Amino acid sequence: MAVDADTVRRIGRLARIRVEESEVAGYQSELNAILGFVEQLDEVDVSGVEPMTSVTPMALRQREDKVTAGGHAERIVSNAPLSEDNFFMVPKVVE
Amino acid sequence: MTLVDTRTPNPKNFVAGATGDWEVIIGMEVHAQVTSESKLFSGSSTEFGQPPNSNVSFVDAAMPGMLPVINSECVRQAVRTGIGLKAKINKRSIFDRKNYFYPDLPQGYQISQYLDPIVGEGTVLLDMGEDGTVQIGVERLHLEQDAGKSIHDQHPNMSFVDLNRSGVALMEIVSKPDLRSSGEARAYLSKLRTILRYLGTCDGNMEQGSMRADINVSVRRPGGEFGTRCEIKNVNSVRFAGQAIEYEARRQIDILEDGGSIDQETRLFDPKSGETRSMRSKEEAHDYRYFPDPDLLPLEFDDAFIAKMAEGLPELPDEKHARFVRDYGITPYDASVLVSDRESADFYEAVARGRDGKLSANWVINELFGRLSKDGTAIGDSPVSASQLGSIVDLIGKGDISGKIAKDLFEIVWTEGGDPAQIVESRGMKQVTDTGAIEKVVDDILAANPDKVAQAKEKPTMIGWFVGQVMKASQGKANPQAVNEILKRKLGI
Numbered sequence: 225m226a227v228d229a230d231t232v233r234r235i236g237r238l239a240r241i242r243v244e245e246s247e248v249a250g251y252q253s254e255l256n257a258i259l260g261f262v263e264q265l266d267e268v269d270v271s272g273v274e275p276m277t278s279v280t281p282m283a284l285r286q287r288e289d290k291v292t293a294g295g296h297a298e299r300i301v302s303n304a305p306l307s308e309d310n311f312f313m314v315p316k317v318v319e
Numbered sequence: 320m321t322l323v324d325t326r327t328p329n330p331k332n333f334v335a336g337a338t339g340d341w342e343v344i345i346g347m348e349v350h351a352q353v354t355s356e357s358k359l360f361s362g363s364s365t366e367f368g369q370p371p372n373s374n375v376s377f378v379d380a381a382m383p384g385m386l387p388v389i390n391s392e393c394v395r396q397a398v399r400t401g402i403g404l405k406a407k408i409n410k411r412s413i414f415d416r417k418n419y420f421y422p423d424l425p426q427g428y429q430i431s432q433y434l435d436p437i438v439g440e441g442t443v444l445l446d447m448g449e450d451g452t453v454q455i456g457v458e459r460l461h462l463e464q465d466a467g468k469s470i471h472d473q474h475p476n477m478s479f480v481d482l483n484r485s486g487v488a489l490m491e492i493v494s495k496p497d498l499r500s501s502g503e504a505r506a507y508l509s510k511l512r513t514i515l516r517y518l519g520t521c522d523g524n525m526e527q528g529s530m531r532a533d534i535n536v537s538v539r540r541p542g543g544e545f546g547t548r549c550e551i552k553n554v555n556s557v558r559f560a561g562q563a564i565e566y567e568a569r570r571q572i573d574i575l576e577d578g579g580s581i582d583q584e585t586r587l588f589d590p591k592s593g594e595t596r597s598m599r600s601k602e603e604a605h606d607y608r609y610f611p612d613p614d615l616l617p618l619e620f621d622d623a624f625i626a627k628m629a630e631g632l633p634e635l636p637d638e639k640h641a642r643f644v645r646d647y648g649i650t651p652y653d654a655s656v657l658v659s660d661r662e663s664a665d666f667y668e669a670v671a672r673g674r675d676g677k678l679s680a681n682w683v684i685n686e687l688f689g690r691l692s693k694d695g696t697a698i699g700d701s702p703v704s705a706s707q708l709g710s711i712v713d714l715i716g717k718g719d720i721s722g723k724i725a726k727d728l729f730e731i732v733w734t735e736g737g738d739p740a741q742i743v744e745s746r747g748m749k750q751v752t753d754t755g756a757i758e759k760v761v762d763d764i765l766a767a768n769p770d771k772v773a774q775a776k777e778k779p780t781m782i783g784w785f786v787g788q789v790m791k792a793s794q795g796k797a798n799p800q801a802v803n804e805i806l807k808r809k810l811g812i
Contacts (some may be wrong), residue, residue: 234332238606275611282617289355289392292362293376300372300380300482310371311470311479314422318471318478 406441
């Protein structure tokens with residue numbers, strides 16, 4: 225799998241990372257080097273092996289349905305650059 | 320997902336175009352808020368209508384280092400719903416991250432289920448009246464987090480974000496593309512809501528956003544290849560769903576008949592104009608880059624857990640419907656009306672038990688439901704209790720009061736309350752079945768109207784006028800059947 229320049233730009237956009245045009249070639253070769261390194265794993269035959277979703281032999285921990293948090297709106301918005309009446313304020317987004 | 324057409328085209332559902340008939344293909348993704356005290360992965364409250372950001376934990380706000388822990392009740396609710404949809408329950412399911420950026424999604428991803436949902440294929444049966452029962456396939460049900468809410472009209476160039484809903488558990492219930500008309504789509508939404516309410520797994524309150532539908536619509540020539548679909552997002556009422564589909568199908572047909580083609584896109588329904596419009600900012604198709612959430616292990620349970628969930632389920636609407644028709648001898652239509660919500664069904668059973676099922680159904684549906692909707696009163700607040708209505712039905716059954724008097728009695732019980740049998744007794748509302756007494760009234764009326772008597776001999780339908788006079792003279796208490804018989808005999812017709 226080889227990453228081309230367009231893919232680099234697209235991944236940047238999806239991750240909301242600004243990629244300057246002068247940086248594209250550099251990222252492209254770095255990403256290809258990483259993918260090439262990982263591709264060595266293709267040598268292993270994994271047919272019939274289920275994908276691993278966890279390294280710990282544990283079941284998912286569950287909790288009871290109880291209200292144990294909330295009720296501190298001021299603290300929730302305290303780090304927001306801008307807030308009003310305990311709402312976060314963000315540049316207008318309208319679909 | 321491979322699309323399989325399970326339906327036989329029904330010409331009744333076809334939409335006429337300028338160049339021939341079209342068939343509408345509809346599939347739905349319904350988001351149903353799970354009934355629970357706290358959120359899917361955090362301990363903050365799910366209560367509706369709270370002050371902004373008060374139902375928010377550090378997990379919901381995606382503070383760094385916070386970890387999700389699943390709410391066991393949400394798991395139980397999803398399994399119950401799966402059983403209610405006669406669906407395959409997956410004993411092992413996986414949570415994935417669905418990545419996208421939006422201000423009301425602080426994590427930058429939604430925890431959802433992608434390849435391994437908690438519930439697999441199931442079915443929903445729709446009663447389409449004379450078209451019979453239609454079976455709609457459910458593709459899957461998965462658990463996921465709701466996003467927060469953005470408010471755009473508070474400020475000229477800022478949006479306000481409230482995260483109270485962020486992290487609330489949703490069940491996304493995905494249908495197969497088995498629906499073929501706006502009527503079926505409405506019936507599907509209503510039926511799904513009924514099932515969820517019976518199960519108690521979602522309150523089905525569409526106004527508060529507890530249930531919303533994304534509707535996929537495409538058109539094709541009857542029985543032909545599936546066409547390109549458009550998705551109408553976030554429809555929040557059964558009626559709007561119908562309108563949105565009607566509009567969208569017509570829009571697509573017009574484009575195709577003009578030689579154009581349909582762009583696969585996401586659209587919004589505007590209830591004010593009744594139209595759907597394309598959502599902007601679609602220059603880049605969504606690429607969610609799903610991957611298993613490393614913060615969460617696979618969700619696993621055993622058969623014993625599923626069996627325990629199944630044991631605790633109430634009788635569901637389809638089973639109740641069948642039992643009402645079988646045990647109470649009522650029509651399938653009446654049964655559908657009665658089972659549409661659990662409280663109505665329970666009320667009817669309390670009236671009908673040990674009584675005439677059909678008469679009881681009539682009184683519950685026509686009189687009680689009619690009066691309730693006229694007053695905008697919910698069945699739970701009905702001023703006439705099931706035992707009072709049962710007692711009215713008893714009085715009719717015994718012939719103590721006529722149907723007409725019974726309606727007056729119902730009104731008295733509705734406004735004043737009291738024991739119906741006592742009211743009948745104390746206010747002299749009992750029906751007169753004593754033929755001697757009725758004969759006397761008949762004789763008086765015949766004697767007072769010799770011209771009408773002569774006319775009636777020529778024109779037997781005149782008897783209706785006499786019946787009316789006798790009923791009036793007896794203040795509605797004469798038994799109408801007896802009045803008819805006596806009049807016929809005396810008039811010689």
